């Protein structure tokens with residue numbers, strides 16, 4: 111039997127260890143050690159020069175974290191995977207690897223709150239410009255890109271607006287312009303979406319969400335598909351002459367991630383490796399329940415609008431189906447008549463939890479305008495299309511009947 115031909119879960123569950131475990135452990139043990147010992151000065155020199163694969167220090171590599179990375183690499187077919195301590199660490203490490211003073215990033219205003227703040231405030235202080243545009247308008251995207259553009263950045267389904275970008279069209283533009291396409295794919299995990307097939311060059315993921323296996327821990331992933339010619343990158347041009355398509359990974363692993371010090375810790379890698387084992391089955395159940403709830407909520411008179419790209423009447427339903435199949439994430443939003451109606455709904459919930467986060471095993475509800483976006487000005491909230499009347503639901507693994515009953519009583 112050829113292990114290369116295995117299915118997604120077959121590959122994932124049979125990812126080989128880098129070295130045979132001395133006790134024959136079936137699960138990769140937690141190598142909870144800051145540093146690693148060497149037999150000789152020569153072996154130590156080789157490891158520090160990167161001439162051997164031996165581990166030296168757990169800010170740089172660790173066997174448990176490396177095993178988690180190798181599982182993700184196997185199922186995504188990537189050139190390299192780097193695991194870090196949060197989704198934001200994945201985004202910041204990836205962008206800092208390609209951006210420098212004078213660079214610009216072309217993106218949308220419809221971004222995760224901290225990503226928006228990182229671009230608009232943190233990076234701006236270092237002379238990196240952010241160019242917001244409507245990613246649905248291809249002409250606008252094209253005209254915002256110039257010689258100093260270091261990346262086009264997007265989220266595959268935006269949150270909480272639920273906008274879907276046309277990945278084929280955008281990746282044609284980035285390819286033609288010689289700019290890397292960086293995508294945050296947190297909303298639709300690997301088992302339902304293959305980023306490489308859609309022309310994405312660098313994928314960033316908050317593994318806190320589906321992958322952690324029930325909100326066990328924070329984590330992030332940077333996935334390099336090795337499908338970009340970094341000779342086109344002003345910052346990585348010189349490295350590309352030496353490392354070819356691996357120039358991004360070389361810059362990230364030899365410099366940026368070591369200097370920023372946000373590598374994933376072994377205990378978290380253990381939890382998330384286990385989380386990966388149940389990803390497909392949890393995603394199947396949560397997305398099925400999500401669709402059923404979204405459909406049923408549409409029938410309630412006090413609900414003004416349900417926004418889920420898997421519903422046939424959704425603006426993005428055809429594009430969403432083309433890109434993500436019939437499982438476009440386990441999150442939807444709905445609008446009630448007012449902010450007061452939303453607060454009353456939130457306060458009456460009995461089963462559904464009032465909490466931020468996404469893709470816990472428990473169903474979560476949040477009023478984005480008064481929480482995640484509370485510190486943004488009303489003008490920025492308006493530009494970001496975050497309405498006072500919207501509730502966001504992240505669907506967990508409870509029974510759909512129990513959940514619907516709670517929604518009905520809480521809406522009143």
Ligand SMILES: *Cc1c(COP(=O)(O)O)cnc(C)c1O
Pocket residue numbers: 196197198199222225265269294296297316317318319328329330468
């Ligand atoms: C949660 C989230 C992030 C940030 O991830 P953390 O693990 O909380 O740092 C980034 N992007 C999206 C789409 C998210 O949902």
